[in-house]
Amino acid sequence: MRTVVIGAHLRRDDIEPAAAALAAGGVFLSGVEVPDDQPLGDRALLLRVAETRAGLLDRATFIAIRYGFAARSEAEAAAKVAPHVTRWQQLLSDHRNDVEMTLKIAATTSKPRPDRRAFDSGASYLKALHEATQAATIDEAFRAAVEQKLVAKRRKWIHRDNQSMELVALVARNAIDEIRAAGEELKRDFPHVAFMLSGPWPLEVFADDDHE
């Protein structure tokens, strides 16, 4: 039996009975048990994990672990996450009642994809590709409206690709309805701006250790 790890939580009862809990020296890891012969690439398993993840978020916020980590024992899981435990404990207690909301927005202008044939070194090509992802801009009026209406504790704008931008907001769990209302307003006021507001999500972006 392996345990596909879903998240890091502050307390064991944040996890049980919705999922299996593994003690990891200061935090608890949630997971779904899978037989050794079931490949992790199984779509049905993915769906089961996604569902469990959502159920866990209903209980309390947690730090999301990306799909792919399957521990064979509690000891193995604890060892793997050991370097992060102290930081995670702090995050989990600071943000126990917070969740992430994601706003994806289609870009209005973007830099065209660089042509590899115009570059004579790998580094210059990769840097040009990177620059192109940073160049996307979105409707200014929409952006201003988002800044004003989407009230959040923290916000982070992210350039994921050269065709869109993403805003990840850290909000109080009990503010989700207000966010939903803001989303409906944006939809009504900006019919020409393609966007998607989704959530709630566990701590993903705001659990990154490059977060200031």
Next chain:
Amino acid sequence: MPDEDAADLSLLEALDHLLDRGVVIAGEAIISIGDVDLLYLGLNIVLANVDAVARVSRR
């Protein structure tokens, strides 16, 4: 939007968050030449971020 579509999109978005912008390729097919069926192909591929735990790789 119709309910099935909404559930559909929700699922895709949930997978997107779970895989952190990874991908699932799934399906079954029969491989044939002309009208002769020859092989069954079943695919369940997941492409995901290599570092599940450290979300930003730092030295």
Next chain:
Amino acid sequence: MMITNDEERLRQQLSFTESTIPSRISADPEVVENGLARLVLAIIELVRRLLEKQALRRMDGGNLTEEEIERLGEALMKLEEKMAEMKRVFGLEDDDLNLSLGPVKTLD
């Protein structure tokens, strides 16, 4: 919760997330549409794009050495070149390398 005002575009963007294969595939070299080569190349193309996304994410992280950046960039250029060559060999266009998921969802 999900609120959107452009399901179509959203589907296309999210379609990257889940692709399915056609239920009938021809191994006959004369067949291009729903051919085996098309399927294999579509999957390789998908892997190539993901590799690129991951490399760009590492660039975001800002902790790649100059050498690593050169190496990654070089490899990505070569992969792209190989794909272009393979497409020519099999008579495939970019559009042909979409793994369709029903009427709307495509690779790009």
